[in-house]
Amino acid sequence: MEQFLLAAAFVLVAGAGIAAAVLLVRQRRVAAELRRQNAVLAHGLDLREKELRHLADVRLPELMESLTNPAVRVAGPLHDLDREAPAFEQALQTVMDLFAGSAARVRERADRSAKSTLRAMMRAVQSLANEQQLAISHMQERHDDPDVLEGLLRVDHMNAQIGRRAQATAVLCGSWPGQQRSASSLTDVVRGATSRIRDYLRVNLEGSPSSAVTSRAVEPVVLTLAELLDNAARHSRPDTTVEVNFRSVHNGVAITIDDAGVAMDADELQHASELLSGEVSVDIHRLGDPPRVGFAVAGVLAARYGFRVSVDSHSPYGGVRAVVFLPSALLTTVPDERGPARAVPARAAENTAPADGTSTASGLPKRNRVAVAEPPAAPDGDEEPGAPDTGERPPARPARETAAGLGAWQRGTRSGRARTPPDAGGPGAESKDLRP
Structure with missing residues (x-):
């Protein structure tokens, strides 16, 4: 047990x-x-x-x-x-997507608001610049003193640059260029663009093509060329020239701008190509300080009006070459014959035929009085009609008489640009000033 x-x-x-x-x-x-x-x-x-x-x-x-x-x-x-943690990764991606969408909407609203404000401000500046241009033009008509006219030409040139800056900013903000012009020859278009930059004396225009730009495209092309010429002049040495040439092709005309500045690297060329394509939205908050608007404005105008702008580093002078290609749809025949190309500083000279003249001491062009043949003096006892030239020059005209002639030439130019109605020969006929 x-x-x-x-x-x-x-x-x-x-x-x-x-x-x-x-x-x-x-x-x-x-x-x-x-x-x-x-x-x-x-x-x-x-x-x-x-x-x-x-x-x-x-x-x-x-x-x-x-x-x-x-x-x-x-x-x-x-x-x-x-x-x-696949579920956590999906949650993080959802947060990223929501943040990206919200940030894009906020930036878009801010961009629209900023562009709207700038557009309104630039319209006011453009309006004031146009009023100032009219005041300058009237003063040029009233004053014959050479010193006064030289000062007015300088003010006119600076006003043209102010107007271009305001115009470019307005275009970036969705506005139209702001002016409507008649069809103009390609040389006049380049001349008009040259008159809106500071270093206009450095621009050398070669060739005189027989084509003209249609009315609706004149101002956009002028503004585009002005921005490209300004870039070329600013990014090259002041003792070099900016060369402008024309090349006709079967479907349009190419305007080439060559400078002797520093060439662009691959990243800069890529960024410039994106801006000039007009396919990317321009963020006005990211244009730099000071803002660099040249390529952005050119791209916006090119996409809007149907021409193309490109840049590369194949300039024969070691700098940058910009090409503005105008298709045949934007070209027409030359409205009238023009003289040889010459850089002029005033926007008032954009729509007038070029006149012979020199540069003043300060560098601003000054138009000379149109020469008028004078009747021969009556022979006296010591001189017979038709006597051979002795080689002596007549005494120089007084400064006041030269200034009066310059003022008369300007008033005649203004009158010649006016349009006269069919019954202009009749009494009481009036002409209408068509200046832009």
Whole structure:
């Protein structure tokens, strides 16, 4: 009996030991699994914390920057979330998409607001510049003093540059160029663009094509050429020239502008090509300080009016070559014959035939009085009609008489540009001033 009890007790003790051992092993396994799960959870929490910090500090700012600068690359996640936390990766991408959409809408609203404000301001500036131009023109008609006229020509030239800046800004903000002109020859178009830049004396125009630009495209092409000529002059040495040439092709005319400045690198050429294509929206907040609007304005006008503008570093003078291609649809015949090309500083000279003249001491062109043949003097006792020229020059005209002639020439030019109705020969006929 005792042996049976001992055997039973041994069995019970052994069973309890086995059960205890099983429970201990199981507990250890559970503890190990819990430790593993805790480690996974801790790693996941640390991963998410790092990814959220990376999202706020790096990825979202880069995403904001990439909305306006496609060259900026947005960084990806720090970890392989596709393997470690696919759901969290999807949540982060949703946040990125929502942020990008919101930022784009905010930037678009801000851009529209800024452009609307600038457009209204530039319209006011353009209006004032036009009124000032009329005042300058009237003063040029009234004053014959050479010094006064020289000062007026200088003011006229500066006013033309102010008007061009306001005009370019208005175009970038969605406005139209602001002037409507009659069809003009290509030489007159280039001459008009030259008159709106500071370094107009450095522009050398070669050739005189027989084509003209249609009325609707004259002002856009003039403004485009003015911006390209200004860029060429500003980015080249002041003792070099800016060469302008024409090349006729089967479907249009190409106007080439070559400067002797520093060539553009590959990145600059790529950025310029994007702006000149007119296919990208121009962010006026990212035009630099001071703003660089030349290529942007040219691209907007080219896309709007149907011509093309390109730049490359193949200028024969080592600088940059800009090409404005005008298709046949924008060309017509020359409305009238013009003289040789000459740079003039005043916008009032854009629509007039060129006149012979010199540069004043300050560099501004000054038109000379048109020579008028005078009847020969009556012979006296010491001189007979038709006597040979002795080589002596007549005395110089007084300054006041020369100034009066210059003023008369200007008034005649204004009158010649006016349109006379069919019954102009009748009494009381009046002419209408068609100046822009």
